[in-house]
Amino acid sequence: MAKSDEPVIIKKYANRRLYNTGTSTYVTLEDLAAMVKAGEDFVVFDAKTSEDITRTVLTQIIFEQENKEGQNLLPITFLRQLIRFYGDSMQMLVPHYLEVSIDNLTREQGKFRDQMAQAFGVSGFGPLEDMARRNMEMFQRTFGAMFAPFARREGQTVAAAAAETEKPARGAGEMDDLKKQMEEMQKRLDRLTDKDKT
Numbered sequence: 624m625a626k627s628d629e630p631v632i633i634k635k636y637a638n639r640r641l642y643n644t645g646t647s648t649y650v651t652l653e654d655l656a657a658m659v660k661a662g663e664d665f666v667v668f669d670a671k672t673s674e675d676i677t678r679t680v681l682t683q684i685i686f687e688q689e690n691k692e693g694q695n696l697l698p699i700t701f702l703r704q705l706i707r708f709y710g711d712s713m714q715m716l717v718p719h720y721l722e723v724s725i726d727n728l729t730r731e732q733g734k735f736r737d738q739m740a741q742a743f744g745v746s747g748f749g750p751l752e753d754m755a756r757r758n759m760e761m762f763q764r765t766f767g768a769m770f771a772p773f774a775r776r777e778g779q780t781v782a783a784a785a786a787e788t789e790k791p792a793r794g795a796g797e798m799d800d801l802k803k804q805m806e807e808m809q810k811r812l813d814r815l816t817d818k819d820k821t
Contacts, residue, residue: 635676641667656684727801742773756803762809 631645643650643665658665659681667680682689689693708717728735 630666633667634670636670
């Protein structure tokens with residue numbers, strides 16, 4: 624059966640039941656999670672108001688997945704920082720930053736898996752976790768410094784703070800590419816900070 628370019632329409636009824644109009648069957652959040660994993664696109668509409676509630680349903684799927692034993696992907700520090708961005712002046716930049724980051728990770732995940740398996744065996748994701756932690760620290764420092772330029776220690780620049788936290792392993796081409804992207808983002812942030820000072 625050929626895959627349609629159009630997303631499947633899911634209707635959510637007042638009784639919280641989800642109806643897949645493509646297969647004419649009721650589905651669960653678990654079924655929708657399986658569709659996402661299979662690369663099937665869908666949109667969810669409230670059956671009564673016709674409002675697009677796709678974001679809410681996807682968030683519910685993440686909540687369900689996070690509540691499963693051993694399925695946690697979102698660290699508590701990340702969740703807290705994300706909550707802090709709501710209503711913050713940086714709120715409009717966060718979605719784009721997260722999209723770019725997850726797109727890069729998605730593109731590179733096959734390479735990461737192969738490299739980690741070759742270098743460390745099956746359970747060798749410690750270095751990847753360490754890199755993610757350093758990137759999050761750099762992200763927090765960059766945005767914190769951007770809006771509190773006078774709170775920085777004297778003589779320390781955002782670029783210096785970023786250089787302290789991001790020290791990828793030598794010889795890793797993908798890490799070098801990621802570093803270049805982060806440096807470019809840092810230069811843009813520095814230019815914005817400089818404009819704010821004048």
